[in-house]
Amino acid sequence: MITLCGFGVSNYYNKLKLCMLEKGVPFTEKLAYPWERASFSHASPLGRIPFVETAKGGLSETQAILEYLEDEFRDKPLFPAAPFARAKCRELLQHLELNVEWVVRRLYREAFFGGAVSAETKSDVRAKLAAGLEALARLAGFSPHICGADFTAADCAAIFHLDYVRQASLKIYGEDFLAAHLPGASAYLADMAKRPHVQTTMADRAAALAAFQALKIDYAG
Numbered sequence: 001m002i003t004l005c006g007f008g009v010s011n012y013y014n015k016l017k018l019c020m021l022e023k024g025v026p027f028t029e030k031l032a033y034p035w036e037r038a039s040f041s042h043a044s045p046l047g048r049i050p051f052v053e054t055a056k057g058g059l060s061e062t063q064a065i066l067e068y069l070e071d072e073f074r075d076k077p078l079f080p081a082a083p084f085a086r087a088k089c090r091e092l093l094q095h096l097e098l099n100v101e102w103v104v105r106r107l108y109r110e111a112f113f114g115g116a117v118s119a120e121t122k123s124d125v126r127a128k129l130a131a132g133l134e135a136l137a138r139l140a141g142f143s144p145h146i147c148g149a150d151f152t153a154a155d156c157a158a159i160f161h162l163d164y165v166r167q168a169s170l171k172i173y174g175e176d177f178l179a180a181h182l183p184g185a186s187a188y189l190a191d192m193a194k195r196p197h198v199q200t201t202m203a204d205r206a207a208a209l210a211a212f213q214a215l216k217i218d219y220a221g
Contacts, residue, residue, distance in 0.1 A: 001028060001053075002020070002026070002051040003014055003030050004050060004052055005040065005043070006050030007212065008029055008204050011157075011161050011163075011164055014155050014201050015161075016052070016062055016159045022076070022156065024073075026074060026219055037049075039206045043058025044058065046060075048061070078153040089153065092140065096136060097161065099128075099136070100168060103128045104219070105221045107171075107172050109218075109219065112168070112221065113221065136182060137182050139182060143150045158188075159192050162189060168206070
């Protein structure tokens, strides 16, 4: 049995959770907050969350975990079989996370956790986020899934990353950056929200966010 460790506010945690639900992988969940990193450095060397505990040991970094899940549980693949299509799925994942999610998360402290970010940060993120989303638009298919006809691991990530982009941009700038810079994304998210496992994970995320906000912790995301 796999144990998914972290907390349900994290879009990276929910990316893995949705992946396991969609693949039908048996797993349990264990709450682990970032400031508790000393207690789980054996499984996550830098104390990053999420991570998983398995019968063979701990595993950290979500891309490594995704690859492990795909290799270990092959009955329902979430990466395309053809080598080039598989590489394009990985390319989209990398771009989404490095050039979109890691940009917008600089706003999370103010958007979600009750803190504040500087005007300089907001200005820098605005330009880089727009550029990242416009580049993503050249890769994303939304036909109907982000990589084409089939639901893939890229969808497991995009559903949560893009939703946070929309929420954060609306909160900080009063603008929906998805509508402005990634055509088709809003309709895509509405369509993905009909999937039962997405509904379950989103409901759990809302409960986790409410519980976390009640702690009144200064957290940057």
